[in-house]
Amino acid sequence: MQKRNVLAGPYLDRASYLRTDPAWFDAALADPESRVLAVWNSRNLVTEGDAPRAALLELAQLPAAHRDGSELILLGRFGARSVFALEFTAAEAPRLGSGTRFEDLRMVATLLPAEDAGLLGYARAMIFWRQRHRFCGVCGASTAAARGGHVRVCTNPVCRHENFPRIDPAIIVLITDGERALLGRQAGWPAGRYSTIAGFVEPGESLEDAVSREVFEETGVHVDSIEYHSSQPWPFPSSLMLGFTAHAVTTDIHLRDQELEDARWFTRAQLAAGHPKIPPNVSISYRLIEDWFNAGGELHLRELQEAASFPALR
């Protein structure tokens, strides 16, 4: 069975052929069924209440200055509707619709329907990319949107460089020595939290090269049997998480670079007792730890968490 992580999945039809069809774009702007996802201050607009959903605004609900479509990024067809992303840049959160609020997607992703969570992550990622590519890296001139907002084209007529959405691939790996898992923590994390080892892929590396290098740089441990697990878009702000498992050839820990403040080997019994705390279940790190934990015996991590006696794992 395919492993589907939070924020991933076929949550919409990207309909990329529509990006090059200006007549379709104009028709979609005039279509009362079209909807807009608002992003402000890196937060997504969702409906209020304990069971939030993506807030799908009609174009008529937008402030007049935003209705011409020039700032909209086409996301695709969500069910029977065309959906767009739109950024608001004012210092104060705009008031858009009733019963809505802006939320950090990391906080609400697992409360949302899976399709809504994926859609909001996509919107957030496109808006972040647009913010960072207002000017051309080759010549410094301003850029303008093209192809439904999926390309930023340099306005300098002798340059015309095209910039496409940027994604930063990062490896994340659950390392075991058979009985124990190697987890580390950064200085700024909540007290007691440990997670799997992660880092950005560098130019000239395969994913497997990046796994070996990052684990050695951060913990001094050498690994082999590097196996792909699953992947997850992680738009906080622009990562693509590439999950792996690996086997430790050495177990002595040396923090060689400054990335981690601590790294340790943990048993399943320690995890079951709630020490260390692990990342929230929106993340692929949780998923990697869960799969290893559950493979080890009769205990299931989510059942432990749902039992009131294991609050530390929440």
Added chain:
Amino acid sequence: MQKRNVLAGPYLDRASYLRTDPAWFDAALADPESRVLAVWNSRNLVTEGDAPRAALLELAQLPAAHRDGSELILLGRFGARSVFALEFTAAEAPRLGSGTRFEDLRMVATLLPAEDAGLLGYARAMIFWRQRHRFCGVCGASTAAARGGHVRVCTNPVCRHENFPRIDPAIIVLITDGERALLGRQAGWPAGRYSTIAGFVEPGESLEDAVSREVFEETGVHVDSIEYHSSQPWPFPSSLMLGFTAHAVTTDIHLRDQELEDARWFTRAQLAAGHPKIPPNVSISYRLIEDWFNAGGELHLRELQEAASFPALR
């Protein structure tokens, strides 16, 4: 056993902790054992002859204007030596050392020792990234090198945005229906060449999402059983190829977007007869096709190619 593709592998120690040590950088510039890899017009400097190697220049061999180190990008420790990449931008190829020439890495990668090929790919990737990030995408000001050339920092004191090397993840997939493989061709390719289906990952997608979407967009085929194969850095100019296999749920072909001019199902017998021609063996596409072909029986693709009777596969 780990699958190692051309251009990948632990060909050098990136020694990333050295990037933040200016004193080490100055010492490396004064060290007569340090070496420089030259890139000009997207080509790498290699030694002449039938068995080329990476041309490792001494700093003293550089034109005087390039010896201050301000343009050098630290790659790491290659054997016992510190190695740097340096771009030349003149219209004419510079004359550097004797018995050297600039070559397209795609043409010479499989002739080079594996370590040299990886090193030259890394150098090429870093130079390309630097070319495209001379100005800040957030504010348009010029950028300056920091951390051994691995960060471009905006010089505008109220911006100071940091730009890191860019890698564009792309999926590439060998699809089978049990007996046949689905291959496609782009209009500009050499006559008769077909290859595996590929495309860039988009924001908000897992790798598996991108595989499903790209295959359907380009060929109209639905797939399942999407399995990771291996990965390859592909600095032509900035890709990271993420290789997969998948099983076709449907087999009717419809070219839904404009990416391919043709896509077809091919048997192993057709491949053994040299039609279609497949990509050169530097690519992960060749590797995906080879692994599928060799799993099917007694014939081995490289042995067929080495036999004079199958020149079409070369």
